[in-house]
Structures are given as C-alpha cells and as structure tokens.
Amino acid sequence: MGNSKPNIEDMVGAYPVCVHCQKPSVVRDAWAKWNIGTGEWVLKSIFDKYACDACGEEMTPVWKLNKEFRQKRIQRLNDALRHGQCEHGTVVITSGLQAKGQEYLAEVSQVVASFDRFSEDNDPHLEHDFGSIEIDSDKIFWKVDYFDLEMKYHSPDAANPAVTHRVLTIMLAQEY
Numbered sequence: 001m002g003n004s005k006p007n008i009e010d011m012v013g014a015y016p017v018c019v020h021c022q023k024p025s026v027v028r029d030a031w032a033k034w035n036i037g038t039g040e041w042v043l044k045s046i047f048d049k050y051a052c053d054a055c056g057e058e059m060t061p062v063w064k065l066n067k068e069f070r071q072k073r074i075q076r077l078n079d080a081l082r083h084g085q086c087e088h089g090t091v092v093i094t095s096g097l098q099a100k101g102q103e104y105l106a107e108v109s110q111v112v113a114s115f116d117r118f119s120e121d122n123d124p125h126l127e128h129d130f131g132s133i134e135i136d137s138d139k140i141f142w143k144v145d146y147f148d149l150e151m152k153y154h155s156p157d158a159a160n161p162a163v164t165h166r167v168l169t170i171m172l173a174q175e176y
Helices: 067-082 102-114
Strands: 014-017 026-035 040-052 062-065 089-093 130-135 138-147 165-172
Touching: 067 138, 067 165, 102 130, 102 138, 102 165
Parallel strands: 089 165
Antiparallel strands: 014 062, 026 040, 130 138, 138 165
C-alpha cells in the first residue's frame, strides 16, 4: 500500500452518489449463485455499469465521504485504544514518566483511559486523539498517531482498523 492515498471508494464512510440527481441511490448489476450448503444466494460477479434507482439514469457515480461517520468511528477506535481494547495498537510511555515509578504510571494510565472532557479547544479534529491532564502538579500529554500496519507510513485510512496501527504516546508535557 505504501505511502500513497487510497481511492475514496475504498475508504470507510464512502458512498456513491448519482451524478444526475445527487441521490445516494446507486445500484450495479451483479450475478449471484445459489449455495446449496448455506441455502443462500452468494454474490458471484459485479459488473461495471452503474444506474440510479431514483432517476433511472445510467452513469458513473461520484464518491462522497460521510465525515461525521468517519469522525465518530475514529473517536471510538481511539477511545478503545486508551481502554486497552485495540487489535493493532501500541502504547508508548516516555522515559520521564517511567522514572516516576509503577504506582504513578498505573494512576496515569487510569486517568488517560477514563479521560472524557473533550471539547473544541482540546480536540480540534474531533478524533479524541489528544489530551492534557494534571496529576500531582505534573502536566501530562497523551496523543494518538495513525500508521499503516507495518508502521512505515501514515495510515491510508485512520477510520479503518484493518489498515491502521494506532500508537498512543503518554508523556510529561516538558518532554513534548
């Protein structure tokens, strides 16, 4: 996949829209084959032609992204990482925090996991990807970064957990 951007139609939250009436009523011809084992029709082939169920025109659709859906999904995935429930995730604790000992780290981890005071001021991208907390007069930052699964490049789609490795870094503010 490399460092290239994915096609919009491959991104989570993408949907086709009719170029004539602008409605998301796009359909495609396809073949289905009966599966005797499951007792269901199974998709066999999808053909190249598109049409609109709303206006009946044949066309090539334009693709749009549901940004609100994507933001909410990224929020949920980032929150899951902070709660330790992420399939492709790593937590990095800086040396300054590690030097404060295991009890302190346990408290910091609990406070980061339970953080829910997101606002426009501290969450400008609406992704729950940054936080600032204070413990024992120490200002602590945490942030989430998105990489591809090999951790060589940025993620091609941060809303897709199948192609994204999340990294949560927790640090003293002076280490930033």
